[in-house]
Amino acid sequence: MPPLTRPQTVEARRRRAAELLEQGCSQAEVARMAGVSPESVRRWKRQIERGGTAALRRARGQRAPAQAHRGPGGTGAHRPGSAAEPACALAG
16 A cells, blocks of 8 residues: 555644544543644634535645644654544543
């Protein structure tokens, strides 16, 4: 399988954040685990409330803003825990 493109990686990070929010993790915990700012998580949560997880997808051709906050490895993708238990439950 070829590696994910940058837009695919960004979308995967947003989907994972949505899963964590749905599982009851706080916005601050999600921001820390995803390697993004708390404001990004707040924005994503508003988008989800207005249009579901489909609203997190970037429109084709839309350029991603420069990211100052990155997770380990520079990708921003950090996935502790498992799908069965929210990662925020494992952190504390």
